[in-house]
Amino acid sequence: MKMTKFYLILPLLLLLQWVANAQIFNGTLRIDPKNPRFFTDNSGKAILLTGSHTWANFQDIGLPNDKPFDWKGYLEMLKTNNHNFIRLWVWEQAKKASWTQDEIVFSPLPYQTVQQNGKTKYDLSKWNEAYFQRLRQRVTEAGQYGFYVSVMLFQGWSQNKTRTPHADPWEFHPFNPANNINGVGKAVENHHEDDERKPTLHSLKNGDVLAHQEAYVKKVVETLNDLDNVLYEILNEGGLKDWQYHIINQVKKVETNLPKKHPVGMSHAIALYPPMLNEDLWNSPADWISPTKEPNPWFYPGCTVLDDYQNDPPANMGNKVIINDTDHLWGHGGNPQWVWKSFLRGLNPVFMDPWQNLAGRLDKEKMEWMFIKGGIAKDDRNYPDWEPIRQNMGYIRRYAERMNLAKMIPQNELSSTKYCLANTGEEYLIYFPQNGTATLNLRAAKGEFEVEWFIPMLNRTLKGAESVKGGDYVVLTAPFSAADVVLYLKKK
Secondary structure (H helix, E strand, O other), rough: OOHHHHHHHHHHHHHHHHHHHHHHHHOOOOOOOOOOOOOEEEOOOOOOOOOOOOOOOOOEOOOOOOOOOOOHHHHHHHHOOOOOEEEEEEOOEEEEEEEEEEEEEOOOOEEEEEOOOOEEEEEEEEOOHHHHHHHHHHHHHHHHHEEEEEEEEEHHHHHHOOOOOOHHHHHHHHOOOOEEEOOOOHHOOOOOOOOOOOOOOOOOOOOOOOHHHHHHHHHHHHHHHHOOOOEEEEEEEEOOHHHHHHHOOOOHHHOOOOOOOEEEEEEEEOOOOOOHHHHHOOOOOEEEEEEOOOOOOOOOOOOOOOOOOOOOOOOOOOOOEEEEHHHHOOOOOHHHHHHEEEEEEEEEEEOOOOOOOOOEOOOOOOHHHHHHOOOOOOOOOOOOOOHHHHHHHHHHHHHHHHHOOOOOEOOHHHHHHEEEEOOOOOEEEEEEEOOOEEEEEEOOOEEEEEEEEEOOOOOOEOOOOOOEEEOOOEEEEOOOOOOEEEEEEOOO
16 A cells, blocks of 8 residues: 555656756756857856866775765755856776776776676676666756756776876776677777877777767767756767767767757867867867867977966857866866956866865876875865865856856956956956956946955955946056955946
């Protein structure tokens, strides 16, 4: 009797869950036609995406006795910091990673396993439904908190990017022909992604692997299509350009006959040879992109960086939505100033967060850039810069929701600080990277403007004693000299 009542109630519970999700999101994201630097939804309001992402937020990663990832605690941290975006990491291999020689385990994977000649192998013709159930559950639960989720489809670090001895993930990859019963992957056996003479795992020359990659894309897209809070990212760091373009179009093709359409993104390959260019991202069919510094110091040590998305992010001219990700700039890095500089240049800043440390004992020789001598390692969630970054991403989102973001355009020439997001004549958000005085060009503005100062270091807002008149140049001095300051002018 009790079981019968449960089955009668279950549809009602599912309906209530659907209604709850519908109240949080107003349709799927799409590029805002009024301001294509940002997304919008059925509300017509421009939406800034910003938030922390971390490596173990989907699959379990680590040694058998490691503590499981605190998914609920992670969501609560994002909520506390007023974030609205997650990059959901995916790993393709079952074991090993190029940052450690420990045999760490990645679970679950999308394929069923079988026993053959006393060895566990993958049957690439059969899905592990537990994998896709967890994927849908994580995206749904994130949506209940109001978070958009960028679902990573493939992983460049499932190949040995750093050439760490005895730690090549390909050894345990389902597409390695030694690991599946389907004979798949011979074209990429003994591959090297930085060797242009050999086809790669993420390439159009990878033989029958491509068909299985396309099938996986189709399965993921069909699993998540009815959810509004979804974006897709093709690959984390790697993959030939033409292959990424192909998979972008594959996602769009699968969704052609499905009810909902979701944005698809492309991130920079970083260490791929021959080098990928940011121009390849702009020329792609992607809806959003994540660029890197260019020229890329990985290939041109000591070069002068022109597209410096770390220290002086170029203004987004409005061709695509840019998610400016610390992952593709520092690896482990970033600072609160970078958050504001990115936002004021029309970018959506997100942070690769060591909320849970990388699994295994890190290879210090290969990962030297992650360690600070005599202090806290950058792989520690309590590294001094990380909490201010988390907080400041929430602060910029607070301003994004107060302003008419759909009309806010980066206009460096309107402030001597060179960081100004403005709806000319109506609203101005100006960043003072250093204490001091700034000259503002309000010649095209009429009337009076209310003055508000925000001090990020203190999370403190100060109202200006007097309003500012438009029609001329205006010189204003920050009221706080110990750190960076933000000025907000709003027409009365």
